[in-house]
Amino acid sequence: MDSPLSSILIIGSGVFGLSTAHALSQRPSFSSTTITVLDRSPFPSPDGSSIDTSRIIRADYSDPAYASLAAAAQEEWRKQGPNDLGGEGRYTESGLVLVADRGAPGEHYVRESQANVCSLMATAGDRDAVCELPTRASIEEALGTGGGSGDWGYINRRSGWADAEGGMVWLRRKVELSGRVGFRHVEVETLIKEGKKVVGVKLADGEKVRADLVILATGAWTGKLVDLRGRAQATGQVLAYLPITEEEQERFRDMPVLLNMSTGLFIIPPRNRILKVARHAYGYANPVSIQNPDDGEEMVEVSLPRTSWEVKDQWIPREGEEACRQALREMIPSLADRKFTQARICWYTDTPHGDFLITYHPALEGLFVATGGSGHGYKFLPVIGERIVDAVEGRCPVEFEGKWAWPRERVESVVTEDGSRGGVPGMELMDEFGRLRGDECVVQIERYY
Numbered sequence: 329m330d331s332p333l334s335s336i337l338i339i340g341s342g343v344f345g346l347s348t349a350h351a352l353s354q355r356p357s358f359s360s361t362t363i364t365v366l367d368r369s370p371f372p373s374p375d376g377s378s379i380d381t382s383r384i385i386r387a388d389y390s391d392p393a394y395a396s397l398a399a400a401a402q403e404e405w406r407k408q409g410p411n412d413l414g415g416e417g418r419y420t421e422s423g424l425v426l427v428a429d430r431g432a433p434g435e436h437y438v439r440e441s442q443a444n445v446c447s448l449m450a451t452a453g454d455r456d457a458v459c460e461l462p463t464r465a466s467i468e469e470a471l472g473t474g475g476g477s478g479d480w481g482y483i484n485r486r487s488g489w490a491d492a493e494g495g496m497v498w499l500r501r502k503v504e505l506s507g508r509v510g511f512r513h514v515e516v517e518t519l520i521k522e523g524k525k526v527v528g529v530k531l532a533d534g535e536k537v538r539a540d541l542v543i544l545a546t547g548a549w550t551g552k553l554v555d556l557r558g559r560a561q562a563t564g565q566v567l568a569y570l571p572i573t574e575e576e577q578e579r580f581r582d583m584p585v586l587l588n589m590s591t592g593l594f595i596i597p598p599r600n601r602i603l604k605v606a607r608h609a610y611g612y613a614n615p616v617s618i619q620n621p622d623d624g625e626e627m628v629e630v631s632l633p634r635t636s637w638e639v640k641d642q643w644i645p646r647e648g649e650e651a652c653r654q655a656l657r658e659m660i661p662s663l664a665d666r667k668f669t670q671a672r673i674c675w676y677t678d679t680p681h682g683d684f685l686i687t688y689h690p691a692l693e694g695l696f697v698a699t700g701g702s703g704h705g706y707k708f709l710p711v712i713g714e715r716i717v718d719a720v721e722g723r724c725p726v727e728f729e730g731k732w733a734w735p736r737e738r739v740e741s742v743v744t745e746d747g748s749r750g751g752v753p754g755m756e757l758m759d760e761f762g763r764l765r766g767d768e769c770v771v772q773i774e775r776y777y
């Protein structure tokens with residue numbers, strides 16, 4: 329950047345957009361820049377990926393670069409004063425039991441992750457925090473719920489989970505208090521281009537908003553505004569919730585998070601008498617036909633979110649519910665048949681290697697993209713904005729230069745192969761819904777419980 333920008337528009341106020349707004353508001357080089365955040369939803373967004381009961385906060389990565397960035401984020405999550413990010417119950421260091429099925433996909437990821445966190449813990453002088461769990465029995469003992477998953481893994485007592493919505497509300501308040509950022513509840517329909525330059529956005533009501541720089545932080549919806557085919561796409565992931573009693577809440581309150589990297593299934597300790605079971609998987613694509621956002625003429629097929637907020641009463645496909653049920657039976661047998669009272673599909677922005685996409689657009693001047701969370705972006709809430717703004721200023725952290733860059737080549741179809749995904753690749757949401765319809769659905773679900 330040669331001269332200070334007079335205005336920046338950030339589209340999207342999830343983890344990527346809000347943390348960017350915060351970092352810009354703190355940085356002297358942007359002290360005279362007008363910063364505005366636009367979001368199609370009221371805050372907290374009812375269907376944004378960043379808003380939920382809980383998210384896992386771990387430095388347990390097979391990739392050392394993400395492991396150390398996550399460790400930096402954990403420093404912030406661990407601050408527990410009432411005005412700190414981790415305070416008032418926003419972060420709980422419950423420990424994480426990370427497991428795999430021996431010989432199955434996912435094992436390699438867990439072994440590399442163990443090596444990375446052992447090395448981080450050695451540096452921090454906390455070697456005892458990580459302990460191998462070499463058998464199913466040791467996994468069950470560490471979990472303490474009467475069940476388990478996988479047959480090899482480890483426990484990292486220095487990982488945990490966050491109240492996802494609580495963390496976002498905390499940061500939003502901080503940004504509002506800075507008095508430096510304007511927020512608007514409006515939907516962006518298209519980018520406005522003059523030749524090869526993006527000069528602003530057109531809103532759904534026709535209003536045009538101009539800016540020197542547009543930062544797209546629109547998560548799983550980004551493919552609607554810029555052509556990301558073969559580089560990133562929305563995939564739907566299943567979440568199922570069940571109510572538990574006060575006594576069960578007490579019993580399971582201090583359990584660690586359990587994540588099986590072979591199946592992708594995981595369980596996070598309950599909060600407010602609600603337990604969540606979910607799957608970190610290849611997910612479901614939802615291909616829809618839209619006009620190519622880059623040239624506006626040809627029709628192209630793009631996977632975009634179909635959320636329960638837009639489609640009322642949308643449940644989850646049967647195969648996803650069965651997977652969550654199986655996980656519950658295995659992980660907490662005493663709740664095996666407890667009915668799921670809520671279920672939803674949450675949308676990842678997946679990239680081929682699970683890397684974020686944080687870079688200027690290679691062909692459109694004035695456009696920066698901050699997305700590609702690939703199902704693991706939440707934990708970086710306290711640190712990712714600073715890195716995004718570094719990249720805006722042309723100083724992407726060296727360890728992420730290649731990873732976060734705009735991929736030169738498109739892949740045929742985006743399937744995240746970072747070694748952490750369960751489920752089956754290539755599923756489509758409507759096909760999976762179509763496998764069970766009408767009366768059949770009611771009969772099946774009744775029998776199921």
Ligand SMILES: Cc1cc2nc3c(=O)[nH]c(=O)nc-3n(C[C@H](O)[C@H](O)[C@H](O)COP(=O)(O)OP(=O)(O)OC[C@H]3O[C@@H](n4cnc5c(N)ncnc54)[C@H](O)[C@@H]3O)c2cc1C
Nearest residue numbers: 340342343344368377378384516547674701704705706707
């Ligand atoms: C089920 C699930 C479980 C996950 N678990 C974990 C976990 O345990 N740990 C972890 O670290 N990460 C986890 N993640 C990943 C993490 O939540 C995401 O990587 C992160 O929240 C993505 O943030 P975002 O800002 O890219 O997207 P979002 O939070 O979705 O924000 C995008 C925003 O853009 C807005 N928007 C979209 N289009 C427009 C438009 N045209 N005009 C205006 N506004 C628009 C949307 O309304 C939305 O608010 C999980 C994600 C999911 C879905």
